[in-house]
Amino acid sequence: MATYTEIPRDIALDPRDIATHIIARSIKAGATEAEAIVREGSASSTVVRLGKVETLEDAGSRELSLRVFVGQRAASTHSNDFTPEGIDQLVNDALGLVHLMSEDPFAGLPEPSQFGALSGDLQLYYEDVRGLPPDGRINYALRAEQASLEGDPRLKNSAGGSFNTFVGRIVLANSRGFVGESCSSHCTVAAAPIAQSEDGSMQSDYWFSSARSLRKLESSESVGKEAARRTLRKLGARSVASTKVPVVFDPMVSGPILRNICDAVNGASVYRRASFLAGRLGEKVASTNITVIDDGTMPGGFGTSPFDGEGVPTQRTVVIERGVLKSYLLNTYVARKLNLSSTGNASGGRAGNPGIGSTNFFLEAGVRTPQQIIGAIKDGFYVTEFLGFGANLVTGNFSRGASGLWIENGELGSAVEEVTIAGNLKDMINNISEIGNDLVFRSSTACPTLRVDGMTIAGL
Amino acid sequence: MIANESLFFQKFGVTARDLQRYLGEALSTGGDYAELYFEYLTSTSISLGESIVKSASRGRDLGCGVRVLAGEHTGYAYTDDLAPEKILCAARTAALIARGPAQHSVQNLKERATQHLYEVSSPSADADMAAKLELVTCADRAARAYDPRIIEVQCTYVDELRQILVAASDGTYAMDVQPLARLLLGCIARSGVNSARGQFGGGGRMGIDYFRAQGLPAHYAQEAARQALIQLDAREAPAGEMEVVLGPGWPGILLHEAVGHGLEADYNRKGASAFAGLMGKRVASEKCTVVDNGTLPWRRGSINMDDEGSPSQNTVLIENGILTSYLSDKLSARLMKITDTGNGRRESYEHIPLPRMTNTYMLAGDDCPEDIIRSVKHGIYAVNFGGGQVDVTNGKFVFSMSEAYMIENGKVGAPLKNCSLIGNGPDALTKVSMVGNDLKLDEGLGTCGKDGQSVPVGVGMPTVKLDSMIVGGTG
Numbered sequence: 001m002a003t004y005t006e007i008p009r010d011i012a013l014d015p016r017d018i019a020t021h022i023i024a025r026s027i028k029a030g031a032t033e034a035e036a037i038v039r040e041g042s043a044s045s046t047v048v049r050l051g052k053v054e055t056l057e058d059a060g061s062r063e064l065s066l067r068v069f070v071g072q073r074a075a076s077t078h079s080n081d082f083t084p085e086g087i088d089q090l091v092n093d094a095l096g097l098v099h100l101m102s103e104d105p106f107a108g109l110p111e112p113s114q115f116g117a118l119s120g121d122l123q124l125y126y127e128d129v130r131g132l133p134p135d136g137r138i139n140y141a142l143r144a145e146q147a148s149l150e151g152d153p154r155l156k157n158s159a160g161g162s163f164n165t166f167v168g169r170i171v172l173a174n175s176r177g178f179v180g181e182s183c184s185s186h187c188t189v190a191a192a193p194i195a196q197s198e199d200g201s202m203q204s205d206y207w208f209s210s211a212r213s214l215r216k217l218e219s220s221e222s223v224g225k226e227a228a229r230r231t232l233r234k235l236g237a238r239s240v241a242s243t244k245v246p247v248v249f250d251p252m253v254s255g256p257i258l259r260n261i262c263d264a265v266n267g268a269s270v271y272r273r274a275s276f277l278a279g280r281l282g283e284k285v286a287s288t289n290i291t292v293i294d295d296g297t298m299p300g301g302f303g304t305s306p307f308d309g310e311g312v313p314t315q316r317t318v319v320i321e322r323g324v325l326k327s328y329l330l331n332t333y334v335a336r337k338l339n340l341s342s343t344g345n346a347s348g349g350r351a352g353n354p355g356i357g358s359t360n361f362f363l364e365a366g367v368r369t370p371q372q373i374i375g376a377i378k379d380g381f382y383v384t385e386f387l388g389f390g391a392n393l394v395t396g397n398f399s400r401g402a403s404g405l406w407i408e409n410g411e412l413g414s415a416v417e418e419v420t421i422a423g424n425l426k427d428m429i430n431n432i433s434e435i436g437n438d439l440v441f442r443s444s445t446a447c448p449t450l451r452v453d454g455m456t457i458a459g460l
Numbered sequence: 461m462i463a464n465e466s467l468f469f470q471k472f473g474v475t476a477r478d479l480q481r482y483l484g485e486a487l488s489t490g491g492d493y494a495e496l497y498f499e500y501l502t503s504t505s506i507s508l509g510e511s512i513v514k515s516a517s518r519g520r521d522l523g524c525g526v527r528v529l530a531g532e533h534t535g536y537a538y539t540d541d542l543a544p545e546k547i548l549c550a551a552r553t554a555a556l557i558a559r560g561p562a563q564h565s566v567q568n569l570k571e572r573a574t575q576h577l578y579e580v581s582s583p584s585a586d587a588d589m590a591a592k593l594e595l596v597t598c599a600d601r602a603a604r605a606y607d608p609r610i611i612e613v614q615c616t617y618v619d620e621l622r623q624i625l626v627a628a629s630d631g632t633y634a635m636d637v638q639p640l641a642r643l644l645l646g647c648i649a650r651s652g653v654n655s656a657r658g659q660f661g662g663g664g665r666m667g668i669d670y671f672r673a674q675g676l677p678a679h680y681a682q683e684a685a686r687q688a689l690i691q692l693d694a695r696e697a698p699a700g701e702m703e704v705v706l707g708p709g710w711p712g713i714l715l716h717e718a719v720g721h722g723l724e725a726d727y728n729r730k731g732a733s734a735f736a737g738l739m740g741k742r743v744a745s746e747k748c749t750v751v752d753n754g755t756l757p758w759r760r761g762s763i764n765m766d767d768e769g770s771p772s773q774n775t776v777l778i779e780n781g782i783l784t785s786y787l788s789d790k791l792s793a794r795l796m797k798i799t800d801t802g803n804g805r806r807e808s809y810e811h812i813p814l815p816r817m818t819n820t821y822m823l824a825g826d827d828c829p830e831d832i833i834r835s836v837k838h839g840i841y842a843v844n845f846g847g848g849q850v851d852v853t854n855g856k857f858v859f860s861m862s863e864a865y866m867i868e869n870g871k872v873g874a875p876l877k878n879c880s881l882i883g884n885g886p887d888a889l890t891k892v893s894m895v896g897n898d899l900k901l902d903e904g905l906g907t908c909g910k911d912g913q914s915v916p917v918g919v920g921m922p923t924v925k926l927d928s929m930i931v932g933g934t935g
Contacts, residue, residue: 390932
């Protein structure tokens with residue numbers, strides 16, 4: 001019985017070498033084209049609760065993905081077994097599978113002229129994230145939690161403070177000669193306090209800051225303080241009677257609405273006729289104050305990368321310009337089907353063909369502050385949280401649980417929960433009457449405060 | 461004694477002595493419990509669109525997670541390289557949670573007799589790839605043949621075989637081989653300018669023969685197509701509080717969201733659940749008895765053992781309306797001094813185990829489903845749902861209807877557009893006034909997410925009437 005350590009290691013563990021080795025093996029085994037992705041990363045997670053460490057996690061992981069073509073047939077495999085035996089199996093499985101597949105005239109790698117990677121420093125990787133020892137991580141989490149429990153006796157409990165890091169490298173290579181490599185780092189500090197009112201009812205909320213470098217992170221104290229503010233304002237929440245009033249969406253919920261728009265302009269949904277925006281290119285689909293951009297080139301962005309999941313350089317794509325639908329998000333396969341060009345939005349899925357994903361996806365900021373937008377409303381609903389998943393991209397139908405604060409004479413008033421908010425995305429993006437000036441990238445999708453008119457609130 | 465039959469012994473050269481050594485290393489800094497979780501997962505994924513197979517892939521993943529507990533504190537590390545020095549390194553990393561001299565020794569590992577809730581017909585996912593491809597094409601044909609208004613069909617088939625070994629310093633030594641398969645269809649229907657979608661499918665811990673033998677691809681296809689066509693004519697759902705009748709089966713997601721998550725022991729241990737302190741109290745009408753049962757043969761949520769090596773069981777959560785039990789793993793059971801219910805589950809070796817549900821359902825009552833519908837003056841009849849979500853701390857939960865109808869004067873009427881229902885966990889089930897005699901479990905599609913970890917689960921319910929719930933439409 002051979003033990004693991006006796007297996008000879010005849011290939012070097014440089015990910016570039018592994019990727020090109022896998023491609024060479026695949027071609028030798030009969031593939032006409034091949035694409036290999038090697039990912040490696042190390043992640044840490046630190047959770048503290050009530051001033052003590054609750055969980056410390058630290059680990060590295062690796063993954064190999066292979067896509068092979070025999071003519072117009074394609075198949076893929078993935079594995080985390082980097083031994084020569086494991087790589088043999090990866091290649092053999094892919095070649096075994098590909099012969100069972102039917103021909104697809106649109107299948108194939110991008111054209112050689114399309115390959116490439118953005119040059120220059122995209123500011124995606126910082127050494128300080130990797131270098132932080134466990135005590136340093138614990139300190140970030142402890143300070144965030146402590147700040148989230150200070151200053152108000154109603155802050156009685158905590159779901160914890162946390163600090164997470166990820167440092168990773170991806171290498172993508174294909175049989176047409178492309179080899180790309182990208183490193184990235186990411187860290188997040190968060191706090192989730194629990195507040196209790198006199199009648200015993202509890203509320204929790206959270207706040208966080210993410211960055212690619214420790215230096216760019218907001219302070220643990222400011223994160224904790226904001227978490228406390230957001231949690232305390234939920235106390236005493238009640239349902240309201242069903243009504244139709246103007247609704248203002250905080251960026252924490254306007255972001256998820258923008259995600260729905262992002263899914264609706266995903267070329268894969270478009271060619272399947274599974275999107276309410278299919279067939280609308282060049283038409284006015286939203287109010288004229290709306291401009292939506294996908295930009296994979298922003299230095300330091302959470303969605304930035306030098307190349308997409310197929311080795312095509314990322315780009316800046318205007319999706320909606322002053323209300324007119326200008327472009328879908330496309331990978332090579334879908335672009336061929338729709339007779340368009342890839343927008344560099346292939347997502348590197350672990351299994352199967354590349355999907356389509358956004359990069360840095362945002363709605364351009366307006367000029368008014370959130371306070372000005374709220375101040376202009378006599379009776380309305382300021383939504384800060386969604387619950388449930390109620391968007392139907394085929395029909396545009398939208399219905400989700402919501403909580404937030406009632407707007408009374410231009411001021412934020414009593415807390416509201418246990419209501420739903422419903423409408424249709426087609427109408428909602430045409431009824432955005434105000435856009436805030438508060439565009440902040442907390443993740444790869446960002447949207448300012450939005451005011452939307454004509455939605456229905458269902459409650460008691 | 462340990463039978464030297466495990467995959468990990470055979471394929472990766474891990475011996476019983478190795479296990480003792482790794483556990484000893486993990487306890488060397490004073491931890492009071494250490495555990496090794498070995499996993500080898502093979503998977504298949506196929507997707508079809510426009511009547512051709514668009515994507516097919518296979519995967520293999522293996523690794524070992526090491527957990528060390530010291531009081532309430534958890535250290536965790538994992539490796540995808542099973543070389544002894546890598547596992548020892550993970551053990552030392554996990555051991556950083558404790559700081560001091562070793563205090564506990566590793567008990568002798570004793571193999572535990574296991575349940576046999578599912579059989580593995582083929583020992584690997586290699587078997588019959590062509591037959592799997594045939595499943596999705598057969599489903600596609602059936603959906604398109606159902607009605608010419610079905611303009612597009614998406615079909616996915618995924619399966620996996622998970623082989624796990626748990627060895628822990630308390631003497632636990634247990635293994636399981638868990639198959640899991642799922643076939644899912646989505647249909648788009650169009651009539652004039654109207655489009656709509658429908659979705660249906662099923663699965664469980666079974667092999668491909670299950671789908672073929674019972675003609676399930678065609679059944680799923682017709683059901684997905686039917687739901688899409690119904691949505692073409694759907695009208696706006698009403699907004700506000702009203703009587704709600706939930707159909708049998710998948711609407712049991714109500715129980716998963718309204719009570720299941722809130723009864724997971726970790727939330728209660730930390731005082732973060734709206735159910736904290738309600739043990740022994742009334743949380744539902746006396747017609748409600750709710751269980752979490754991991755021991756149902758073949759079901760998607762079933763497990764011979766949990767991911768800590770403890771046998772799964774049938775736990776009564778609510779008995780005739782009274783809260784009777786939490787769902788626990790080893791850590792919460794020890795800290796709360798309650799029984800470990802065998803609900804410590806994890807997504808993979810990269811994750812720590814947490815208290816999770818298995819198959820959660822309400823037992824049948826005495827009411828005839830027709831009588832339940834007849835009793836409603838003005839309300840809705842909801843028979844199919846999409847996903848749901850709960851805020852465990854304030855108890856508010858939401859789940860989204862994908863097929864529902866108006867009920868007027870005891871008669872089922874027009875179909876309604878998708879919308880959400882919202883309620884409050886600790887009192888939602890107090891509004892249950894009728895419970896049908898038609899208990900049904902779901903088809904086997906459910907996946908539950910918690911703290912970024914996904915695990916397969918099941919739900920079920922008889923037809924149930926709630927006297928009031930908030931319906932989130934626009935009408």
